[in-house]
Amino acid sequence: MFRRTQTTADDSPVSANDPKPAGKGRPTPKRRDAEGQRRRPVNAPQNRKEAYKQLRERQANDRAKAREGMLRGDERYFPARDQGAARKFARDWVDSRRLVGQYFLPFSLLILLFTWIPFPVEIRYYVNVAVITIGWPLMMVGVVLSSAWVAWKVKKLVVEKFPDEKNLKGVGLYAAMRALQIRKLRFPPPTVLPGGKPVPAKK
Structure with missing residues (x-):
């Protein structure tokens, strides 16, 4: 008849030093606010000047x-005009040969140097005839003929070697322009030596 009453709650006070408090002591943040805190960049600029600096x-x-990638020969970093197997073949073909065009700039500087040297009047006449009247026109004719031959030859070889290549437009001119540059100033850097041997790796 008499049932024992079950206690549903503990009315004893909680000690202030209880290591397990009943609550977190702060409101639970909203999901939107929590995601915003996680997505915020660590080094977010504080103003426009700092953003521009970064x-x-x-x-x-x-x-x-x-630049480091291009110097290593990594084609992923090459400009669009230097990418592709056809352009790589054109560069290697030019770099493996000694062509007349690559001496155009040094020869031009040599002529300019001769014009600055204060030769005696009787010698200057012969210098002008030998260098300016004869040497310069011969060099120009050689450069033009060499460039035309390089453009024609490279275009012919590329068409034969890469029949399925779609972007062959301008590859002959690309090779001719590279042939006019001093070898050490060519970019991308040559990967083959004159004669066709690979360029030794830098230590």
Whole structure:
């Protein structure tokens, strides 16, 4: 008849030193606010000047990385005009040969140097005849003929070697323009030596 009453709650006070408090002590953040805190960048710029500074640093790092990649010969960092198997073949074909066009700039500087040297009057006449009247026209004719031959030859070889290549437009002119550059100033850098041997790896 008499049932024992079950206690449903403990009315004893909670000690202030209880290591397990009943609550977190702060309101639960909303999901939207929590996601916003996680997505916020760690180094977010505080103003426009700082944002511009960070942008310039990123751009400088990207340029340095791209230049290092091009110097290594990594085609991923090459400009669009230097990409593709046909352009690689044209570069190697030009770099493996000694062509008349690559001496055009040194020869032009040599002629300019001769015009600055204060030769005696009787010698200057012969210098002008030998260098300016004869040497310069012969060099120009040689450069024009050499460039035309390089453009024709490279275009012919590329068409034969890469029959399925779609982007062959301008590959002959590309090779001719490279042939006019001093070898050490060519970019992308040559990967073969005159004669066809690979360029030794830098230590």
